[in-house]
Amino acid sequence: MAALTAAVRAFSRDPVVVQAVRSTAAATIAYAVALWLTGQSAPLTAPLTALLVVQVTLFSTLTTGIRRVNAVIAGVLIASGFSLLVGLSWWSLALIILASLIVGHLVRVSEFVPEVAISAMLVLGVTRVADTAWDRVLETLIGATVGLLFNVVFVPPVWVSTAGESIADLARRMRRLLLAIGAELTTPTPVATAVARLDEARRLDNDIAEVDTALRQAEDSLKFNPRVREGLLNRVVLRTGLDTLEICAVVLRVLARTMTDLAKERGDEPLFPPRTGRALEELLTEVADALVGFADLVTAQVSANAEAAEARLATGLETAAEARARAAALMFDGVVNRPRHWQLHGALLTEIDRILAELDPDHRAGRLMEELDRTAREEYGKLPAPEAARRWLAARRRARHRARHRTGH
Structure with missing residues (x-):
């Protein structure tokens, strides 16, 4: 039953x-x-x-x-x-x-x-x-x-939850790809395997197109719907969230390209020494978890769980930053001893930094406010974002400050 x-x-x-x-x-x-x-x-x-x-x-x-x-x-x-x-x-x-x-x-x-x-x-x-x-x-x-x-x-349903599930599924697919890449860092990785990961990263474009279709339907379901309050805010939250994940997917594709180039250079050797590989695997795991945490935040921001989701994401990003510092130190030592592939090591760290920067709540709040202002001007003339949206963003900032104060950051 x-x-x-x-x-x-x-x-x-x-x-x-x-x-x-x-x-x-x-x-x-x-x-x-x-x-x-x-x-x-x-x-x-x-x-x-x-x-x-x-x-x-x-x-x-x-x-x-x-x-x-x-x-x-x-x-x-x-x-x-x-x-x-x-x-x-x-x-x-x-x-x-x-x-x-x-x-x-x-x-x-x-x-x-x-x-x-x-x-x-x-x-x-x-x-x-x-x-x-x-x-x-x-x-x-x-x-x-x-x-x-x-x-x-008979007003049609609001498809926000369906779009939210699509965004969450996209983040989980990106997480699985990052975990798979991390699991291969301490072993000899055949070029064919690295190319397969690159192809998987490229297929994320198709996934993003499907999510975009679901999101457009959700955006339309919020317009002119008498059952919806703050429809503009909900639409912008979901749209900017997908935009961020799309940027991360592009960076992830570049990261997979870097790993493919490194696999070609290494040949039958492991991609990284054991300590460095484990540190990078830990870093990619934290980044993968942060992607899912970001998706949880995007979908929670249209519910009552936004503050808890934002606090979890902030904590996850701080943990990822610490893992990044440890991995960077070990990679630097390795480059000193083997300077041949320093460009690829530097590119790898740069790509990870870009993902972490895109997921940062402060960065997201700024983009969200800009998008709210732009959308409000387009839909309602030369008006700023609705006051309710500004209050909502202010509450999110206060929640972040409280979370950082509790964790001592």
């Missing part, structure tokens, strides 16, 4: 499942309303329009709904005109498609130009269902109205 409940909960949080259920419900309601208002035996244009209008977020429904309605109405009118003049044949179908695409650009429906042609073909296929063009236009308006009202009355 518990497994069934968990499965139902997982499906209810899947945007694809939610969109399928909502679209089905809206299309069915539009069909029933059209049956009642038009008297047609099968007003299929109404559910078709509702299906096209209903979106996964209220913002996308409101911003794209009008263009979709224009596209559908244009296609309906084109199909109606052709159905009165000619029948359905290969040459009339070609003319309908060409005319629909041209009209789509003329009526400025943007990305929905193909839907003009699609609507025209679908309506032409059911031309016997409605006797006049006005019947089909009325059905289209009914479907569009039902679709818009459906998302207004």
